[in-house]
Amino acid sequence: MSVATRQAITPAPFGFRVLPSAEAVPDARRQVIRAVRDWGLPLAEDALRDVELLSSELITNAVSHTHAPCVVCVSWDGDRLRVEVTDVGQELPAAGGIDLDATDGRGLFLVAALATNWGAEPDPAGKRIWFEVGTTAAVSGDERLTALVRATVPKARDVVPTSV
DSSP states (O other): OOHHHHHHSOOOOEEEEEOSSGGGHHHHHHHHHHHHHHHTOOOOHHHHHHHHHHHHHHHHHHHHHHSSOEEEEEEEOSSEEEEEEEESOOSOOOOOOOOTTOSSOOHHHHHHHHOSEEEEEEETTEEEEEEEEESSOOOOHHHHHHHHHHHHSOOGGGOOOSOO
8 A cells, every 4th residue: 555545545543541550551652653753644753752752741741640541542634633532630731830840841832842832631431631732743853852841841930040
């Protein structure tokens, strides 16, 4: 089957359950990327790296904050790849200020910086957090590096002076 033929067919969504442990995250991330590569989607390597990174962020957040299994669903609509992570947590995430001393808390900034679109919504099971990566909107090169740095370095308004 040619690549053009494979791309013309919208693959069925792929979903799987992730156990509630940090050790399960790398395998889950690999399952997402394997599905995307098997579908032969027209995504640049930078976009695939973003999918891998952002999937890891959302799955890690789900299992570490809920200590319960989560469900990952990967789908393609012909223009955008969508990754959804559904967990039992009721509280919707919000990107807030960055604590300079924290070793975590930057994942949603990465998602906002690198995804074409993203969101969170209530789900009967708890909540669903998702991101989309488009074929033409992949952030690459210097623009990608800038987005990654901005996601890890606090903005001036996020820094509270400790002395005057």
